[in-house]
Amino acid sequence: MTDDEVIHIAVAPPANLDANLVRSVATVINKRPFQTRLLLAGEVPKVIAHYDNIQIAESIIQNLRNLGLVAIACRDSELRQFPQTFKAQTLEFREKEVLFRDSAGREKRIAENNIFLVLVGRIETSVEVETTKPKTKFSLTKTLVMGGIPIWERVDEKTTTHSTQAECFARLYERKSPDPSVDILQHHMNYSFLGAKVAASSFTNFGTFVLKLREAFPQAIFDNRLAKPSALTTSSSRVWEDIEINCKLIYLFHVVTSSQLGNP
Secondary structure: OOOOOOEEEEEOOOOOOOHHHHHHHHHHHOOOHHHHHHHHOOOOOEEEEEEOOHHHHHHHHHHHHHOOOOEEEEEHHHHOOOOOOOEOOEEEEEOOEEEEEOOOOOEEEEEOOOOOEEEEEEEEEEEEEEEEEEEEEEOHHHHHHOOOOOOEEEEEEEEEEEEEEEEEEEEEEOOOOOOOOEEEEHHHOOHHHHHHHOOOOHHHHHHHHHHHHHHHOOOOEEEEEEOOOOOOOOOHHHHHHHHHHHHHHHHHHHHHHHHHOOOO
16 A cells, blocks of 8 residues: 555445435535535445545545544455455355355355344346348449449448347355455356256256355345345446445444444
8 A cells, every 4th residue: 555545535425315414415525515415425335535545535534424424444455356266156055054066066165143234236238149131232343343234242230239148147155354255146146956946947956056055145234235236337347336435435334333233
């Protein structure tokens, strides 16, 4: 971390977004009220300001807290650090624990009281699909060469369409780390562990799995705010980066809120 590293300030969306609060926050972060309202709206925590001085950032955070907001500071290197996670492919629900296995056969056991947060979301990406189909086209050049006899030639016509791909995911977090202990992707899972409840649809199977996951970790916080369809983007790498940041912020704010409530 360098002294001039960017410090991001994030806030949890307020329960009541009234005009007085918007104006007050706009004054604190030096933005226009309409910009501030957009930053504070929604259901998940958002980054609303950026500073290159930790002392200034801490002062801004205190002013935001004085307005009744839950606010935190996060260094850019911390917010954008996306380590490799354990991606489960199948699992076993056992007594007081869950055994996860990845595609390489590696295992991870997690006791029922070790998970702090179960985060469920959905991601949508818009992918360009290029198709080619044959088409006959009148050739003026060849027609002239043939002395006016109409000549038609076969050409390949390319068209580009946009296809929307959606995938649900779940992440399990322990309190001690902002990185998920286990990452589960809807289309990556082998749902044979559901037994008689397995269905033909992976979406249905994922929903059944999430219900069983909540039962397996009854003490964990359950958060599905990211399960609503996200804004489409043509860059799958960028949309996953946004999801990573959203997940990390949600985790951090749950930790802050839980600490304020006195939970260990």
